[in-house]
Amino acid sequence: IVMTQSPATLSLSxxxxxxxxxxxxxxxxxxxxxxxxxxxxPPRLLIYDxxxxxxxxxxxxxxxxxxxxxxxxxxxxESEDFAVYYCVQRSDFITFGQGTRLEI
Amino acid sequence: QVQLQESGPGLVKPSQTLxxxxxxxxxxxxxxxxxxxxxxxxxxxxxxxIGRIFTAGNTNYTPSLRSRVTFxxxxxxxxxxxxxxxxxxxxxxxxxxxxxxxxxxxxxGQGALVTVS
Numbered sequence: 001i002v003m004t005q006s007p008a009t010l011s012l013s014x015x016x017x018x019x020x021x022x023x024x025x026x027x028x029x030x031x032x033x034x035x036x037x038x039x040x041x042p043p044r045l046l047i048y049d050x051x052x053x054x055x056x057x058x059x060x061x062x063x064x065x066x067x068x069x070x071x072x073x074x075x076x077x078e079s080e081d082f083a084v085y086y087c088v089q090r091s092d093f094i095t096f097g098q099g100t101r102l103e104i
Numbered sequence: 105q106v107q108l109q110e111s112g113p114g115l116v117k118p119s120q121t122l123x124x125x126x127x128x129x130x131x132x133x134x135x136x137x138x139x140x141x142x143x144x145x146x147x148x149x150x151x152x153x154i155g156r157i158f159t160a161g162n163t164n165y166t167p168s169l170r171s172r173v174t175f176x177x178x179x180x181x182x183x184x185x186x187x188x189x190x191x192x193x194x195x196x197x198x199x200x201x202x203x204x205x206x207x208x209x210x211x212x213g214q215g216a217l218v219t220v221s
Binding site for chain 2: 035037041042086088090093094096099
């Protein structure tokens with residue numbers, strides 16, 4: 001299964017809303033997770049099963065979608081949110097998207 | 105608190121075998137309900153799932169690496185190991201081990217940089 005993320009780079013300012021998209025090449029139901037990665041760090045789980053926030057993740061992060069189309073929304077961006085975001089499917093083995101870089 | 109730590113040679117010659125170990129603390133690698141993955145990331149690029157090993161020892165590998173990769177578990181040392189044979193410069197990356205609860209990767213190591221040169 002191929003995962004495609006868009007856009008490759010998203011330039012926004014603190015306080016704005018970010019909308020990141022992820023498409024699967026075939027139906028993956030809701031078997032999708034979102035991760036955030038900052039330089040020099042491993043990825044951090046944000047959302048699992050498309051819309052469930054992981055423990056300790058702020059409410060400004062939300063996920064939606066099912067089937068082939070998914071969205072990660074970050075309301076009211078804070079400075080620490082600028083990072084790279086990956087979607088990952090677990091419907092058929094594991095596949096990562098290529099990432100979206102969220103930059104200031 | 106579950107912690108994962110990758111270790112192994114940071115430099116491997118082309119055509120040789122890359123071997124890494126992930127030492128787990130705070131959890132048993134053979135506890136039911138979890139599996140262990142290796143994921144790699146070339147510098148400045150995205151994440152690539154290499155494969156996974158379940159607590160019973162069965163494995164799945166990504167097709168592009170299947171012929172060269174082997175995972176194993178050592179319950180006595182609480183370690184998960186990766187072997188990748190016939191390496192080339194394209195295998196240069198940071199290698200992460202991660203625990204999965206079947207819904208997500210909930211714990212990650214800090215990663216180990218391996219350079220093939």
